[in-house]
Amino acid sequence: MVKFISGKYYLIAPKPNIIVINMCGIIGVIDRTMSRMDGSSIKEALSLMDERGSGEGAGYVAYGIYPDYADCYAIHVFFDNLLEPKTRVDEILKQWGRVVYQEEIPTYEQPDLKREHIPWRYFFKPYTDLMVGTKNPDDDNVKRLVMNINANVEGALIFSSGKDLGVFKASGWPEDVANFYRIEDYKGYIWLAHNRYPTNTSGWWGGAHPFNLLDWSVVHNGEITSYGTNRRYVEGHGYQCTMLTDTEVVAYLFDLLGRRHGLTSEMVVEALAPPFWDEIDEMPEKQQELMRAIRLTYGPALMNGPFAIVVATNDGIVGFSDRIKLRPLVAGENGSRLYISSEEAAIRTMDPDVETIYMPRAGEPVVGRVVE
Amino acid sequence: MTLGSVPLKYRISIDRDQCMKCMRCVDNCSYGVYRIEDDKILIDSRKCTACHRCLSMCPRDAIMLQERPVDYRSHPLWTAEAREDVINQSRTGKIILAGMGNAVDYPIIFDRLVLDACQVTNPSIDPLREPMELRTYIGKKPSRLEFTKSNGDIDLKTNLTPNLKLDTPLMIGHMSYGAISLNAQLSLAKAVAETGTFMGTGEGGMHEAIYPYQDHTIVQIASGRFGVDINYLERGAAIEIKVGQGAKPGIGGHLPGEKVCSDVSCTRMIPLGSDAISPAPHHDIYSIEDLAQLVRSLKEATNWEKPVFVKIAAVHNVAAIAAGIARSSADAVVIDGFRGGTGAAPKVFRDNVGIPIEAAISAVDEKLNDQGIRNEVSIIASGGIRNSGDLAKSIALGADAVYIGTASLIALGCRVCGNCYRGLCPWGIATQKPELVGRIDPEIGSQNVANLIRAWTLELSELMGAAGLNSIESLRGNRERLRGYMLDEGLLDVLKVKSVGA
Numbered sequence: 040m041v042k043f044i045s046g047k048y049y050l051i052a053p054k055p056n057i058i059v060i061n062m063c064g065i066i067g068v069i070d071r072t073m074s075r076m077d078g079s080s081i082k083e084a085l086s087l088m089d090e091r092g093s094g095e096g097a098g099y100v101a102y103g104i105y106p107d108y109a110d111c112y113a114i115h116v117f118f119d120n121l122l123e124p125k126t127r128v129d130e131i132l133k134q135w136g137r138v139v140y141q142e143e144i145p146t147y148e149q150p151d152l153k154r155e156h157i158p159w160r161y162f163f164k165p166y167t168d169l170m171v172g173t174k175n176p177d178d179d180n181v182k183r184l185v186m187n188i189n190a191n192v193e194g195a196l197i198f199s200s201g202k203d204l205g206v207f208k209a210s211g212w213p214e215d216v217a218n219f220y221r222i223e224d225y226k227g228y229i230w231l232a233h234n235r236y237p238t239n240t241s242g243w244w245g246g247a248h249p250f251n252l253l254d255w256s257v258v259h260n261g262e263i264t265s266y267g268t269n270r271r272y273v274e275g276h277g278y279q280c281t282m283l284t285d286t287e288v289v290a291y292l293f294d295l296l297g298r299r300h301g302l303t304s305e306m307v308v309e310a311l312a313p314p315f316w317d318e319i320d321e322m323p324e325k326q327q328e329l330m331r332a333i334r335l336t337y338g339p340a341l342m343n344g345p346f347a348i349v350v351a352t353n354d355g356i357v358g359f360s361d362r363i364k365l366r367p368l369v370a371g372e373n374g375s376r377l378y379i380s381s382e383e384a385a386i387r388t389m390d391p392d393v394e395t396i397y398m399p400r401a402g403e404p405v406v407g408r409v410v411e
Numbered sequence: 412m413t414l415g416s417v418p419l420k421y422r423i424s425i426d427r428d429q430c431m432k433c434m435r436c437v438d439n440c441s442y443g444v445y446r447i448e449d450d451k452i453l454i455d456s457r458k459c460t461a462c463h464r465c466l467s468m469c470p471r472d473a474i475m476l477q478e479r480p481v482d483y484r485s486h487p488l489w490t491a492e493a494r495e496d497v498i499n500q501s502r503t504g505k506i507i508l509a510g511m512g513n514a515v516d517y518p519i520i521f522d523r524l525v526l527d528a529c530q531v532t533n534p535s536i537d538p539l540r541e542p543m544e545l546r547t548y549i550g551k552k553p554s555r556l557e558f559t560k561s562n563g564d565i566d567l568k569t570n571l572t573p574n575l576k577l578d579t580p581l582m583i584g585h586m587s588y589g590a591i592s593l594n595a596q597l598s599l600a601k602a603v604a605e606t607g608t609f610m611g612t613g614e615g616g617m618h619e620a621i622y623p624y625q626d627h628t629i630v631q632i633a634s635g636r637f638g639v640d641i642n643y644l645e646r647g648a649a650i651e652i653k654v655g656q657g658a659k660p661g662i663g664g665h666l667p668g669e670k671v672c673s674d675v676s677c678t679r680m681i682p683l684g685s686d687a688i689s690p691a692p693h694h695d696i697y698s699i700e701d702l703a704q705l706v707r708s709l710k711e712a713t714n715w716e717k718p719v720f721v722k723i724a725a726v727h728n729v730a731a732i733a734a735g736i737a738r739s740s741a742d743a744v745v746i747d748g749f750r751g752g753t754g755a756a757p758k759v760f761r762d763n764v765g766i767p768i769e770a771a772i773s774a775v776d777e778k779l780n781d782q783g784i785r786n787e788v789s790i791i792a793s794g795g796i797r798n799s800g801d802l803a804k805s806i807a808l809g810a811d812a813v814y815i816g817t818a819s820l821i822a823l824g825c826r827v828c829g830n831c832y833r834g835l836c837p838w839g840i841a842t843q844k845p846e847l848v849g850r851i852d853p854e855i856g857s858q859n860v861a862n863l864i865r866a867w868t869l870e871l872s873e874l875m876g877a878a879g880l881n882s883i884e885s886l887r888g889n890r891e892r893l894r895g896y897m898l899d900e901g902l903l904d905v906l907k908v909k910s911v912g913a
Binding site: 261262264265266267268270271272274275276277300301302303315316317328329331332333334335336337338339341342343344345362363365 | 532542553574782785786880888
């Protein structure tokens with residue numbers, strides 16, 4: 040099952056002599072016509088990359104899964120128990136908006152998965168008039184709630200907060216986590232999945248990917264050596280890093296640059312993994328000016344270190360690697376479907392009829408957008 | 412009653428078997444330690460400053476120097492220096508003048524910070540084989556970019572203001588013509604032009620010999636306004652308002668009249684041989700809003716084409732002051748730590764006033780970041796940066812770039828003897844005497860300084876590569892890559908650095 044792993048993709052990295060030991064498997068898919076897929080094939084694809092994980096964390100996110108509550112923020116929470124933490128979260132949510140519906144997320148015991156938390160979901164509508172000083176009161180209200188609860192309510196962790204989407208994650212092997220949540224019961228037009236080999240934080244459920252804030256979800260393979268700089272930058276702009284791992288900062292950077300500053304996904308990628316100055320100096324004048332402006336303005340958002348990342352939002356996905364491609368990333372297309380993954384084998388497992396497979400260059404974004 | 416003489420500070424001895432009486436020591440010592448009588452070299456050790464000029468010129472290594480050859484009764488509080496200062500002041504009734512930086516044995520924070528490197532989970536980057544970006548832009552940056560959309564084309568709406576482009580985050584700080592010689596300044600100017608960086612002119616105006624390198628200079632305006640006119644402002648690549656200096660926070664500059672020769676007097680626009688004592692405050696800056704006005708006036712005078720920096724000494728409230736400066740139109744805040752060098756300062760200031768640069772960088776970076784404006788203004792740090800390790804740590808604590816002063820003079824021969832204010836520098840640096848100034852060949856001097864800049868730049872690249880970083884902006888403020896070793900909790904909190912092992 041694992042014969043396609045390593046070797047192959049490292050050969051296309053600019054410097055094949057660099058040995059990559061830290062592994063994580065990522066895969067993402069979008070159907071650009073928004074036709075919905077159930078979670079069974081992504082489960083199979085992710086399980087194929089078991090070599091890249093250690094059975095200590097796996098997760099999935101799907102967009103378009105809550106059509107009945109599409110205008111509500113679907114807030115997924117890990118509770119340590121349903122007493123104090125839940126009472127406090129209930130209180131805070133009721134203060135800041137209306138809970139349209141809530142329930143425990145259905146789960147199914149797996150022999151090899153230890154239940155550490157109780158996953159719960161709220162469908163929530165914030166009171167718009169409570170937020171001032173923002174053009175985006177709903178989103179900023181929810182963003183503030185997430186930051187506040189995660190930093191201050193012991194025993195509660197919001198791990199998913201977007202509309203019509205949900206993250207499902209836990210400590211365990213991909214197939215166990217998928218079966219625990221029965222992800223084949225959910226149907227979405229975007230899926231991201233991640234198989235974790237943790238180094239920074241051990242098998243804590245909150246530490247598993249995907250990371251999510253509002254509409255942004257991130258799966259990430261690698262280590263962000265610029266984390267200290269990136270973290271300070273987002274913290275200076277109203278975000279709090281509470282997940283004890285470097286990946287969450289990517290979600291906040293996309294939220295800040297993409298949602299609040301209104302940059303396109305391509306431009307956010309240019310800010311996070313920009314071309315080298317030597318390349319910029321050779322560009323036509325107008326492009327040079329733009330790139331210089333991006334690098335100067337968003338220098339603290341530049342991400343260094345080895346990484347391959349797929350970010351999703353409700354209208355598309357974008358995958359990119361670090362500026363010298365120290366982690367593998369491969370893309371595949373079949374009709375309306377775009378796949379981005381650590382491994383070609385995973386894509387072929389999901390879609391044996393995939394038509395084109397290609398390796399994006401270092402820092403080059405692969406973008407898939409829904410067509411209305 | 413007489414106080415008598417104090418013991419010798421240094422004792423010079425000559426190994427007479429080795430000595431070939433070449434007389435180089437006699438010729439080189441500008442302090443008059445050596446003289447010839449009856450074909451014998453006699454020594455007056457009392458005049459020695461430990462500048463090492465004679466030792467470095469002696470072809471036979473025949474000269475030996477010993478510090479404090481005479482013991483006092485040892486006492487932990489009443490050190491020899493403490494006793495001698497009292498004797499000195501009871502004789503003169505004057506302020507003690509001193510040169511170079513803080514000479515008190517305070518703990519050095521840089522030496523209690525360690526850098527990080529990659530192992531396994533993140534590959535280190537080899538700067539010999541991969542791109543490594545040290546390019547640094549100093550100046551105002553927008554908080555965000557705005558675009559206009561027309562026919563599917565996206566155009567940049569935000570205009571960038573002028574920034575200085577540095578090939579390495581290392582500049583040479585302000586040492587005026589007057590404090591140092593023209594040949595010393597020329598050496599520095601050629602070196603920065605060659606290495607793609609900048610130097611400060613200091614508050615002494617700009618001599619015409621520097622004009623060919625003016626695009627690599629930052630012209631300084633201090634409270635004395637020496638040498639300032641519109642031509643001066645227009646010549647510099649940037650303008651710096653000096654409010655304070657780390658070696659002597661709260662007081663103005665001192666240039667003893669001995670160093671004001673005719674050329675210096677012309678460049679500074681002051682009378683020949685007069686002491687140039689800058690006032691303590693700028694007489695047009697009595698508040699932060701006055702400063703903001705001066706920044707705007709300078710920009711207006713130069714058509715908004717030049718970045719304007721504001722330099723302050725690192726004092727207790729440095730973070731709040733820097734935040735005030737950041738809110739003006741200023742492009743960069745320069746913070747000068749209490750170890751910053753000087754040609755002349757009252758010793759009591761040099762040794763007792765101000766805070767270390769490491770804490771100041773962190774406090775300023777933190778304050779600006781908390782206010783969400785850190786990236787909009789640059790931070791330049793100076794005052795006691797000795798090597799590329801200090802440089803890397805300064806950037807990791809939050810600086811955009813550093814100024815070096817003393818290190819660049821050591822590259823020209825300086826041995827940190829601390830007698831700069833006397834105008835007799837035997838290395839031709841802190842003097843205006845033509846026969847001494849001539850000891851520096853700017854062609855050779857500039858190569859030494861350029862070598863130093865290149866060497867630190869190479870080392871910084873290696874340190875960054877080892878930490879898995881290939882661009883300088885990812886090191887800036889990245890305290891995750893620093894750890895404190897034997898620093899107390901209070902200081903760790905100020906530096907926002909974890910302890911080793913954490």
